[in-house]
Amino acid sequence: SKVWAIVPAAGIGSRMQADRPKQYLLLNNRPVIFHTLSRLVSHPQIEGVVIALSANDPYWPSLNLPADWPVHTTIGGDERADSVSNALRLLQNLTDTNPWVLVHDAARPCIRHSDIDAMLQQLGNDPVGGILGVPLTETVKRVDANNHIEATVDRSGLWRAATPQMFRLMALSEALTQARQANINVTDEASAMEFMGLNPKIVAGHADNIKITLPQDLALAALFLQQQEN
Numbered sequence: 748s749k750v751w752a753i754v755p756a757a758g759i760g761s762r763m764q765a766d767r768p769k770q771y772l773l774l775n776n777r778p779v780i781f782h783t784l785s786r787l788v789s790h791p792q793i794e795g796v797v798i799a800l801s802a803n804d805p806y807w808p809s810l811n812l813p814a815d816w817p818v819h820t821t822i823g824g825d826e827r828a829d830s831v832s833n834a835l836r837l838l839q840n841l842t843d844t845n846p847w848v849l850v851h852d853a854a855r856p857c858i859r860h861s862d863i864d865a866m867l868q869q870l871g872n873d874p875v876g877g878i879l880g881v882p883l884t885e886t887v888k889r890v891d892a893n894n895h896i897e898a899t900v901d902r903s904g905l906w907r908a909a910t911p912q913m914f915r916l917m918a919l920s921e922a923l924t925q926a927r928q929a930n931i932n933v934t935d936e937a938s939a940m941e942f943m944g945l946n947p948k949i950v951a952g953h954a955d956n957i958k959i960t961l962p963q964d965l966a967l968a969a970l971f972l973q974q975q976e977n
């Protein structure tokens with residue numbers, strides 16, 4: 748059965764220091780968000796996408812997405828978790844089942860179909876769900892307040908969390924609601940599920956699924972997109 752995607756795209760991209768939110772910067776002649784949505788709507792298992800936008804987002808109307816893309820818009824919130832909660836609320840009106848939902852950052856345009864396939868295969872029968880991630884490759888240090896090294900942290904078992912993050916619609920909305928009521932700061936969906944005492948699984952993804960965050964990330968993403976086409 749089919750799954751849905753949710754794309755939080757209501758951030759302002761402060762670390763990018765550009766003249767507009769990073770999801771609207773051009774990457775190989777197309778806005779970042781165009782690439783991201785294209786990858787999602789073209790996946791055969793994805794039924795549709797709910798995207799959370801800033802209120803009165805002036806850039807969205809000029810995107811001119813193909814009319815046949817199944818993309819539904821809603822308004823985002825102050826925190827990423829609020830944007831996702833709003834999108835989940837809209838999605839509850841679009842489906843009468845409790846589908847798997849893939850939450851995917853607007854700022855990750857290099858997501859591969861093969862990574863989505865791996866998630867669906869490895870998590871489709873899981874009771875909780877999970878996320879895409881990448882093992883740490885660098886040596887990790889813990890430092891004191893003056894940046895003096897206190898310890899070298901054992902790297903084994905440490906991963907960088909990426910997106911998509913795949914959970915059941917009802918379980919994820921409940922977890923985000925509970926985390927909000929407890930005033931827990933959740934920076935990804937898995938954190939909310941962990942707060943509920945659950946143990947989401949990590950599926951190993953490709954390292955080129957970068958989150959565009961800093962100015963130099965744009966050139967990297969442009970290269971990765973070109974490489975993936977060949």
Ligand code: CTP
Binds near residue numbers: 754759760763828852
């Ligand atoms: N996001 C969102 N609503 C928010 C904050 C973030 O929908 N209130 C989205 C962003 O648009 C992005 C994703 O969550 O697609 C990941 O967030 P991040 O990389 O932190 O983007 P920004 O918050 O826009 O960037 P910055 O933190 O540098 O300001």
Ligand code: MG
Binds near residue numbers: 758
């Ligand atoms: Mg942010």
